[in-house]
Amino acid sequence: MTNGTSSGPSAPLSASLTEGPDAPYIHAEDLFKIYKSDELEVVALRGLDLRVARGEMMAIVGASGSGKSTLLNILAGLDQPSAGRITVGHRNLLTVTAEDLVEYRRREVGFVWQQTGRNLIPYLTAEENVTVPMALDGRSAKQARDRARQLLEQVGLIEERRRRPTELSGGQQQRVAIAVALANNPPLLLADEPTGELDSATADEVFRVMTDLNRDTGVTVVIVTHDREITRRVDRVVAMRDGRTSTEIVRRAAFARGQQFAADEYAVVDRSGRLQIPREYLDELDIGRRARVTMADGRVEVRPEDGADGDRKESR
Ligand SMILES: Nc1ncnc2c1ncn2[C@@H]1O[C@H](COP(=O)(O)OP(=O)(O)OP(=O)(O)O)[C@@H](O)[C@H]1O
Ligand SMILES: [Mg+2]
DSSP: OOOSOSOOSSOOGGGGGSOOTTSOSEEEEEEEEEEEOSSOEEEEEEEEEEEEOTTOEEEEEEOTTSSHHHHHHHHTTSSOOSEEEEEETTEETTTOOHHHHHHIIIIIEEEEOSSHHHHSOTTSOHHHHHHHHHHHTTOOHHHHHHHHHHHHHHTTOSTTTTOOGGGSOHHHHHHHHHHHHTTTOOSEEEEESTTTTSOHHHHHHHHHHHHHHHHHHOOEEEEEOOOHHHHHHSSEEEEEETTEEEEEEEEOTTSOTTSOOOEEEEEOOOTTSOOOOOHHHHHHHTOOSOEEEEEETTEEEEEEOTTHHHHHHHTO
């Protein structure tokens, strides 16, 4: 007979964060990021929820200042969250040690910035740029060179391997940047507006490289983007508003690749039952500080409260 210490019938809440077979690869719950400077406090993420499956390719959209880069920097291990929960694979990014974070940045994630100049070292060739992360990870020069060539082949730039960044177009530079990001074979590729500085044809080439790599290697891809072409062509688009995920657009799988996709839009409901109502709806219905919420015929209705006008004025 055992006594006492065996786990009780009710599992702790945090159990949902440990990676079981069905657990999301990226799992953020009620995530907060507060930037503090002298007198100013900016709440960049305020209770964000996000789940991303292993091998998924998804996009994050949202107005300027909605917290997209903040989220991506946290996922990249470049910035630390303030509160909440966030795991990537088995790692908890709130409690990760500095040592483990170095390992995480080196092996688990690759990152592509919007500014082409920020991704590559200007005085190194394309091939040398791709070998850098591998040298840092202790691989032999030969191993690094072979892998760099394989990657440059994959992004369609093997011929250009001896060129320096200034001798490459913006789109070619971004493709090299993808190769650099994937040098150590990380399971996660993050890109913050990777096509923001490119024309649409060039942007398409870069996007295609990411799609191919996602399909061929199973790398999970999270792209922050304003590019409509990209958002139309990924499986899922998550919209951020005021530091939270507000809606998700999921493509219906029944439609074949390359065709016009049908899309369903969902509002994200968090653990506490909160959801964001689009600002346009609130304005249209003149909903101010409070709304009347009722359930009828299997649906939840949100309506302006009686005398809502007075309330609005009260809350400025
Ligand atoms: N290092 C920082 N220090 C203070 N405030 C910051 C810092 N980084 C971001 N912020 C603030 O946090 C909020 C979210 O910024 P973030 O860069 O994540 O937005 P974004 O959605 O990426 O916007 P954009 O589309 O313009 O790139 C903004 O109010 C921004 O001013
Ligand atoms: Mg940004």
